[in-house]
Amino acid sequence: MSLFESTLRPVLFRVGGGDAEKAHEFTLGRLSRLGERARGLARGRYAVDAPVEAFGVRFPNAVGLAAGMDKNGVALPAWPALGFGFVEVGTVTAHAQPGNDKPRLFRLRDSEAIINRMGFNNAGAAALAARLDALGPLGVPLGVSLGKSKVTPLEEAVEDYLTSYRLLHPYADYIAVNVSSPNTPGLRTLQDKSAIATLLAALTGTTPVLVKIAPDLTEPAIAELLEVCLSHGAAGVIATNTTLARDGLAPADQPRAAEAGGLSGRPLTEKARKVVHFVHTETGGRLPIIGVGGIMTPDDATRMLDAGAALVQLYSGFIYHGPGLVRGVAKAAAAYRERAEIR
Template identity: 50%
Template sequence: MSAAQEPRGYRLLYRTVLRRIDAERAHHGAFALIRLAGRVPGLRSAVRARYAPPHPTLAVNALGMRLPGPFGLAAGFDKNAVGIRGLAQLGFDFVEIGTVTGQPQPGNPTPRLFRITADRALVNRMGFNNDGSAAVAARLAALGADRPPLGVNIGKTKAVPETDAIDDYVTSTERLARHADYLVVNVSSPNTPGLRDLQATERLRPLLTAVRAAADHSVTGRRVPLLVKIAPDLADEDLDRIADLAVELGLDGIIATNTTTARDGLRADSRAVAALGPGGLSGAPLKERSLAVLRRLYARVGDRVTLVGVGGVETADDVWERVLAGATLVQGYSGFIYGGPGWPRALHAGLARRLAASPHTTLADAVGADVRSSRP
């Protein structure tokens, strides 16, 4: 089967089978196959040869890493660090696991993951279901160096009072930072009560300062890059405050953006969408807002802070647009659900073509080019 035929084959599989299965059950089934591919050496090599052909022109330096390309899997797919090798064989240049909390927790009651196929979107209210930072740290330790570039995303345990949130993040940092190529403080999921309140700079400053100190204390011989993941629903003035805080604290990066609580402009029937209940919306409808947030952040921080663009990324054009808007790295999640296993390969091939056709020699040259050119 050719690369051109494969996406059509997956689309047919999705329309006839996968969309009829509960979204979370389908995720677990597909992920089991990915994990199998990552555990069997011969199969792992065959999958990588098919799905991850190299594109040397896309190599980037970011967050202290030399990466084969700029495109990674966002947090949420592998919450517990159980399928990292398998995901890398599909062509993701880096994998971000989590969100991991200080204590294990089951998350919200099911059903809690829903497709909105008409909009190529997902709604989730998973609630940080994960095995907890101690279990995940043990799993990562067992992997050793035999893993792809890895980000670890941490969040607040739901049962922990907001007054103890910093201690909870610090606990996870002390356990996980040594296993991470970069660490992400998630203060932007809409599915943990009160979490987004931590985005206010007067609360974010002490949190990030404490996590930075804990990471430095826990890891010797290197500095673990620290990023914060923010919501698309912030007002522009709040985005500016977070951007300024990131520069002030010497933060390594900002991930823009998490899911949205908005339901504006969807093609799907509004009553059907409302019936799904609360949760964060991801996928194509988030594209324009996440891009606008990225542009504003880059205009504010330039190259002083590494920006990671995520939200509504479906095509190579979307990745290229994020790079031109200021993203050194780009992530996806919902597009993987709708695009299937050949999706990362298609994005890399398309991005290599766009770079070759551009006036830029490298991706690094292209980062923020559109924002810079629009300045007076």
């Protein structure tokens, strides 16, 4: 057990009387106060230099922070200091919105899982653009995840995404199009062939655009979506988002199974890996994949890379295992690539 797991995690999990969202906000607040000092604070300790290139972007290592951890980019300098080779902020929407009613974030400790129904709570695309403009270069690639505002009707979704895209693409090394969150009504219908084709056709430019997909799609539905991605210039795929399934929960966590929202963490590990493998096989490797979902150990990351991912992201794994996991995953990814090159 790491020092984080034995000492810091128990303290964080008690913040706010055990309220997961209050603990999240507390942690972001502390990290945001580090400001510019964070840029070099722990870089030497945690950083792993093992460059990877994907969709025309060079990454200092293969492990990134997934969207949802720092929606508004308030703690951006801290993430590279903790060893992340890239950071994805958001999901951000054209209109600022408070998200769903609280409570909306739940830990399932025995299962190393999280259920969230946040609902894209964020300060809006204009506020994020202003923060990124003031911050300047981050030092590692920055992805920006875009979602649809809840107040925007589905028939106006393209213009809603475009509003955010126009404001934010100048600051992004890549744009992630989130059409797979289960927490915005109707959003997942935008994964349908005609809807995603229209959206991708609109988001043209020099910034790479990746599509984030749900783990709950059938293989035929994923295949249709991939066909559109290939024909409409998507630079890659992020696989996967959270799941609506409740398989693999520990007995002690079963009472939480009725909570609405997307499940992440250990129960998603194998499902996400299978989706990555299918995407890689179906496209013949033509679409680079960021693999995310249930990466709780360095071995999970290695298996995700072996399934076809070019890069990986952490969310729940970071919450449960801390910065040591970032370094462990980055080292495992570097070792995997060395072995692949030898073969």
